[in-house]
Amino acid sequence: MFSPIPFQLFGLLIVSFLVLRFLYKSSLLYVLSKWWRWFQDACHVYQFYKVPQFNEHMQENQLYRKVSAYLNSLASVEDSDFANLMSGNKSKEINVGLDPDRPVSDTFLGARVVWRNEKSEMDGSRALVLKVRRTDRGRILRPYLQHIHSVFDEIERKEVRLYVNTEPERNGWWRSVPFNHPATIETVVMDSDVKNKVKSDLESFLKSKQYYHRLGRVWKRSYLLYGSPGTGKSSFVAGMAKFLRYDVYDIDLSKVSADSDLKMLLLQTTNKSMIVIEHLDRFLAEKPTAVSLAGILNFMDGILSCCGEERVMVFTMHGKDQIDPTVLRPGRIDVHVHFPLCDFSAFKSLASSHLGIKEHKLFAQVEEMFQRGSSLSPAEICQIMISNRTSSSRALKAVITALQLQTSAENSESGRLSKNASGRGPEESGETKSFFNGESVHMMKDLGKLYGLLRMRSRRKSSDDMDLAEKENSQHGTSLATKL
Structure with a gap:
């Protein structure tokens, strides 16, 4: 004679059966969805578009940067295999990032597209590859790229980044982190008249694109901040960047091995950026150096300066009395700002x-x-x-x-x-x-x-x-x- 099954055990068996059946159906649906996707791919002809990281002149392709930021903002990244989990700017904030060589899908105007980040075996550079159906290409391609531009502009308004130069053979020319410096132009202690003149000059620069072009000049502005250590020069640089909403490219000249490398660093900066070289007088006083005075002068206003627009260059010095006058001449330095000791x-x-x-x-x-x-x-x-x-x-x-x-x-x-x-x-x-x-x-x-x-x-x-x-x-x- 079999003893009757307790009511509690019977209920547990029923729940286990339902769970196993649900998991089986879920896994079955997952497999079927993958098969259906494969069938669709086999039946449709696709067009592929590549967005390289650099152009033929080894300048950074701005579209690559925009697409990367856009893809990392997609909710579908979380569904991608091996997505990267990273801490955010705020405490307890976690960001999900696209893993290289893993596909991520997106939907636009009812059409499904797939992106993949691939690495070139030739030079190690990366490229974003877009796969779109030929039947959808004419209908969505241009509107989709315009959509990416719009989303990127929204992202850019929220975040300013700090770029530092590294050894190019290992890490590329620039590495970046979010720029969260708390200083603003208002918080820097300096003469109020001087502060207002600098703010007015920056505002005038932002509105002067047509004026510079009419004069046949590159749309850029250069500032010299000089004064004793601790007088607020670096904090003022941070305040200028936040005022302009420009990314900051901080160049460490001690890591630059030749004049040609300095040119490459300039080529790979973006429009709407602030390029900063601190303690320039200390570097010019050191001899011998990897970068020559001629290389510095060409960096400041040479022919390569026309390869980008809407840039602000900032140089800081302890003092300018013993600096070669060719470095400080008008055109290379437009605005001189003195930071005195405290009164x-x-x-x-x-x-x-x-x-x-x-x-x-x-x-x-x-x-x-x-x-x-x-x-x-x-x-x-x-x-x-x-x-x-x-x-x-x-x-x-x-x-x-x-x-x-x-x-x-x-x-x-x-x-x-x-x-x-x-x-x-x-x-x-x-x-x-x-x-x-x-x-x-x-x-x-x-x-x-x-x-x-x-x-x-x-x-x-x-x-x-x-x-x-x-x-x-x-x-x-x-x-x-x-x-x-």
Whole structure:
């Protein structure tokens, strides 16, 4: 005799049977759909279109870039085999990307098309291949490409990218990441009149395409940002890029091995882009270098500059006094913007943004220090305020101490130079020591580090002044010899 099956077990068997039947039907439908697709492909004649990554001049094909961005935005990418999962710009954001050599389908005006990203065996470059039925080609091809352009424009308005040059034999000429720098032109502390003039110049440039063409000039604009380290040049570059909504191409000249490579980097930048070379004066002072001065000049305004339009070139320098005048002539540099050390007006702006104060009883003492000739870079003052942001009084006292240390460092350096010349040095003063009474230990450590940095900056400044004096004396002696 068989024992009766418990009701719970019977219910479990029924559920298992239904699940297995569903999976069988689902898998069967999947196989049938693949067979039907194969049958359709066999019955229709297809036309193939290739979108190469580079053109015959090794310039980046902008259509390849647009199609890539469009395909990665499709929901059907998630259904593609081996789709790539990548973290997004925001926390907990996950993006799905198209895997190379895997097909992805799209539907437009009732027609189905298939894209595949293929790699060339000849030179390793990639190409996007479009497969479309011949019967649909005349009806959808051009409208479909216009649709891709429109979607790409929407994507571009949302994201600015930062490109950096790499070793071309391994990674191509450029690598990019999303450009999420928080700085804007408004947040950079600088003279308001200068800031407004730069913004007005950029706005005028954006509207001047026909004007440049009527003059027979390339539609581009070049800026020189010069000033001491920490005065806001790099932040202003980021603000310009966000203001223009241009991609940023940051060129590291130390990674460029020849003038020809510099030309290739320029050729593979896009329209509506900002091309940035920082610390150009430091690079020009290094000898020998892989890139020549002639290569730099051709990069700035040579014949290759006509291979793209609506570009802004930005160069940053510590100072321009010892730069070859041919680098700075009009046409190569259109706008010169000086970034000075912090003055009292800039200090008040920093105090307002970093500490939330418009006035304070210590402002008079800070203003007096600036009037005596003490100066710090905006970055140095910002760091002090950020470290002491919980107490505005402590932050202002730390700024005053740093200004005194800066003056002490310069006096010490000038005294050292004077002692080297005359054998005597200045008498030591205890004023700076007495100022530390009542300050915390951690503040003294931070200011001690700052003091060392200020001494290094003062020595570098003195060394530059001595080099400039020697250069002027040498030129003066040469001119006297010529006269004689």
